[in-house]
Amino acid sequence: MQPKPLALKILDVASILLFGMTIYLALFIAPTEATMGAVQRVFYIHVSTAWVGMLGFIAAVVPAIIYLRNNNMKWDRIEVAAIEISSVFFLLAIVLGSIWARPAWNTWWKWEARLTTAAIAELLYIAYFMLRAGIDNPERRARFGAVYALVASVSIPITFMSIRWVDRTLHPVVFGASKGTAEIDMAMTLGMVQVMLFAILAFSIIFIDLLWHRIRLGELQEAVEARKVKVIGS
Amino acid sequence: MFFQESTPDTSGYMIAGYAVAFIVLAVYVASIHIRNRNLKQDMAMLEELEEPAKPQPVTKRGKKK
Numbered sequence: 001m002q003p004k005p006l007a008l009k010i011l012d013v014a015s016i017l018l019f020g021m022t023i024y025l026a027l028f029i030a031p032t033e034a035t036m037g038a039v040q041r042v043f044y045i046h047v048s049t050a051w052v053g054m055l056g057f058i059a060a061v062v063p064a065i066i067y068l069r070n071n072n073m074k075w076d077r078i079e080v081a082a083i084e085i086s087s088v089f090f091l092l093a094i095v096l097g098s099i100w101a102r103p104a105w106n107t108w109w110k111w112e113a114r115l116t117t118a119a120i121a122e123l124l125y126i127a128y129f130m131l132r133a134g135i136d137n138p139e140r141r142a143r144f145g146a147v148y149a150l151v152a153s154v155s156i157p158i159t160f161m162s163i164r165w166v167d168r169t170l171h172p173v174v175f176g177a178s179k180g181t182a183e184i185d186m187a188m189t190l191g192m193v194q195v196m197l198f199a200i201l202a203f204s205i206i207f208i209d210l211l212w213h214r215i216r217l218g219e220l221q222e223a224v225e226a227r228k229v230k231v232i233g234s
Numbered sequence: 235m236f237f238q239e240s241t242p243d244t245s246g247y248m249i250a251g252y253a254v255a256f257i258v259l260a261v262y263v264a265s266i267h268i269r270n271r272n273l274k275q276d277m278a279m280l281e282e283l284e285e286p287a288k289p290q291p292v293t294k295r296g297k298k299k
Contacts, residue, residue: 023252032241039244042251049255085262092258099251103244213266220273227280234284 008212015209018202022048030195042100044196048203050093050118054156056086056207057125061153064146076142077218078211079149080132085210087125089203094118113162114171121155128152138225 026044033040060082067075097115098108109115128148135141163171188196 034241037242037244038248041248045251045255088258088262092255095254096251099247099254103242103247217266217270220270224273224276224280227277231280231283
């Protein structure tokens with residue numbers, strides 16, 4: 001395996017610093033929201049992880065299409081890496097949303113548009129790994145994974161748009177115009193918006209860093225598998 | 235809760251949220267590290283297996299150790 005490139009080392013340090021700065025800004029610099037209190041600070045992490053998770057799921061479509069065109073396993077590794085990290089981020093977003101919902105809606109969970117579509121999307125991507133694990137042939141597994149990633153990606157725009165399409169929803173619209181039917185409207189001050197944008201940028205860089213590490217892990221995994229076949233064959 | 239006049243104390247939920255975020259991210263980073271370490275160990279072991287058998291050192295009596 002290639003030694004860790006300098007750019008990746010720099011990205012590691014930048015990710016740690018950006019994560020620390022995000023936590024500091026969210027906890028100590030962002031103003032306290034008047035109606036929700038301190039729990040609103042969870043929103044900076046919730047929105048960032050949800051945003052990055054969704055972008056990762058959508059980004060996985062690109063290597064999936066390229067793999068289906070040229071059958072190069074490199075693209076399968078990238079697709080798996082993007083979906084794995086996005087699944088973790090998206091799960092975190094769902095859990096953080098639930099923690100926020102308890103004091104805001106007086107319930108941990110509600111089967112309303114955003115929560116239901118997000119849960120379905122997450123389960124679809126968990127199933128992606130379970131189904132992949134059941135296929136032994138690497139090429140068949142990669143082909144199946146690529147097609148599945150394409151189909152599952154449809155759930156992401158549906159999840160994103162659900163609160164904009166449905167008239168009655170509990171979930172606030174954070175980005176873009178709201179219909180004003182949400183129980184709690186997110187009217188953020190400039191200071192809150194700045195911290196939110198910084199958090200999204202920071203988590204995007206953390207995502208790229210983790211993606212690079214995960215792709216390298218996939219390469220190593222493939223090298224070990226190839227070596228195993230060689231040793232057993234000799 | 236939102237009919238109250240003053241800002242409610244929801245700091246417990248905030249702490250829980252940040253704790254969950256730290257734990258989930260730490261577990262995922264650790265999982266990448268552990269998988270990487272295990273694969274490197276596997277690779278080293280496979281490289282050892284692949285190396286041709288070294289000749290055994292011969293003793294004075296001409297017998298192999």
